[in-house]
Amino acid sequence: MQRDTAIFDLIGKELHRQREGIELIASENFTSAQVIEAMGSCLTNKYAEGLPGKRYYGGCEIVDQVETLAIERIKKLFGAVWANVQPHSGAQANAAVMLACLKPGDKLLGFNLSHGGHLSHGSPVNLSGKIYQPFHYNVEQETGRVDMNKVREIAIKERPKLIICGASAYSRDWDYATFRAIADEVGAVLLADIAHPAGLIAAKLLNDPIPHCHIITTTTHKTLRGPRGGLIMIGKDGENPFGEKTLKGELKSLSAVLDAAVFPGTQGGPLEHVIAAKAVAFGEALTDEFVAYQVQVKKNAHALAEAMTAKDYKIISGGTDNHMMLIDLRNKNISGKQAENALVKADITANKNMVPYDDKSPFVTSGIRLGTPAITTRGMKEKDMAQIAAWIDRLVVDIENEGTIAKVKGEVNEYMKQFPLYEK
Numbered sequence: 001m002q003r004d005t006a007i008f009d010l011i012g013k014e015l016h017r018q019r020e021g022i023e024l025i026a027s028e029n030f031t032s033a034q035v036i037e038a039m040g041s042c043l044t045n046k047y048a049e050g051l052p053g054k055r056y057y058g059g060c061e062i063v064d065q066v067e068t069l070a071i072e073r074i075k076k077l078f079g080a081v082w083a084n085v086q087p088h089s090g091a092q093a094n095a096a097v098m099l100a101c102l103k104p105g106d107k108l109l110g111f112n113l114s115h116g117g118h119l120s121h122g123s124p125v126n127l128s129g130k131i132y133q134p135f136h137y138n139v140e141q142e143t144g145r146v147d148m149n150k151v152r153e154i155a156i157k158e159r160p161k162l163i164i165c166g167a168s169a170y171s172r173d174w175d176y177a178t179f180r181a182i183a184d185e186v187g188a189v190l191l192a193d194i195a196h197p198a199g200l201i202a203a204k205l206l207n208d209p210i211p212h213c214h215i216i217t218t219t220t221h222k223t224l225r226g227p228r229g230g231l232i233m234i235g236k237d238g239e240n241p242f243g244e245k246t247l248k249g250e251l252k253s254l255s256a257v258l259d260a261a262v263f264p265g266t267q268g269g270p271l272e273h274v275i276a277a278k279a280v281a282f283g284e285a286l287t288d289e290f291v292a293y294q295v296q297v298k299k300n301a302h303a304l305a306e307a308m309t310a311k312d313y314k315i316i317s318g319g320t321d322n323h324m325m326l327i328d329l330r331n332k333n334i335s336g337k338q339a340e341n342a343l344v345k346a347d348i349t350a351n352k353n354m355v356p357y358d359d360k361s362p363f364v365t366s367g368i369r370l371g372t373p374a375i376t377t378r379g380m381k382e383k384d385m386a387q388i389a390a391w392i393d394r395l396v397v398d399i400e401n402e403g404t405i406a407k408v409k410g411e412v413n414e415y416m417k418q419f420p421l422y423e424k
């Protein structure tokens with residue numbers, strides 16, 4: 001077969017783009033070379049519907065060992081008693097949890113998408129909002145933070161079957177213990193979706209959801225720095241609260257109901273090559289280097305927030321506890337879309353984002369979201385954050401000046417040569 005130069009040339013161009021630019025998208029990261037190696041392996045050829053030791057196909061002895069290692073490592077990392085590492089993505093993990101916990105039309109309570117929540121937490125355009133009946137809590141306009149009294153009020157009024165805490169654009173930590181008290185009060189199952197801060201939680205730099213939440217979902221490719229994918233965990237197993245019974249009429253365990261909701265509930269064959277890469281990433285996450293990396297992610301986010309604040313940028317909630325921040329650009333009289341465009345042209349990648357109580361549409365927005373996981377993997381430290389803030393400000397104050405954009409781009413490309421990516 002002839003080599004597919006059309007595709008491999010494009011992959012080469014993408015590697016060049018990743019090397020030359022400053023990656024500030026809060027949900028992105030750079031995996032290790034061995035994570036990519038595992039993902040690009042012959043394991044992609046194997047069908048393995050079912051679970052290790054209980055497959056629907058022959059020849060699974062080796063992938064069984066791969067998947068078992070992934071499960072054992074993630075359980076150790078988070079102190080979980082059970083995990084399913086097959087969800088193809090974070091949204092798939094959430095869909096499986098909802099299938100397990102809810103019947104069509106049941107109520108769920110999640111964080112408002114336009115305040116920092118996620119599409120898969122009950123947005124009307126997602127199956128979570130089409131099949132189930134969603135309600136949402138917000139952040140307070142004055143503080144930019146979730147008020148637990150308001151969460152409790154909505155929960156008592158609506159009595160949802162499922163409550164979700166977790167976000168895509170929220171720079172503060174979560175009070176899982178209070179969420180659990182509210183869930184218990186109304187008889188709801190509590191799901192923590194830690195897709196964004198999972199790596200910081202694994203490194204014990206943020207509150208731990210495992211003792212408080214019935215179910216935890218996450219992606220594996222954000223702060224966890226693994227391949228693109230998702231997973232589900234629990235901290236305590238026991239009879240499922242949904243009344244699901246076995247053929248013998250006994251209540252199934254919570255873990256059994258969740259396993260069935262992944263396969264055959266929402267997915268077919270697992271991606272064993274990605275599961276192998278997850279196992280590699282979880283092994284990396286169990287090292288002291290990973291903890292040191294997460295400490296630096298948090299320090300860099302703090303330094304970037306300080307540097308932006310010093311230039312009169314308004315950070316929602318006034319700062320950050322984690323790896324990211326949401327900046328309200330309204331005092332600069334530009335939209336998130338304009339800022340994103342100018343930054344991207346200068347090889348600084350960030351995404352426009354709605355801010356709470358935004359008066360602009362999701363395609364325009366008043367905000368921009370910045371995160372430090374990827375640049376910290378590149379080796380950046382606090383002093384580099386001041387430089388990044390200076391470039392962002394030069395672009396924002398001169399938003400349509402192509403000369404400024406070209407000049408900043410040149411400086412960025414030169415600067416990034418200090419931080420090699422996938423050189424061997």
Ligand SMILES: *Cc1c(COP(=O)(O)O)cnc(C)c1O
Pocket residue numbers: 027088089090091092117118120166167168193194195196219229230
């Ligand atoms: C990123 C994210 C997801 C979805 O992850 P995908 O892998 O893109 O499906 C789910 N929940 C939250 C809170 C997220 O930030």
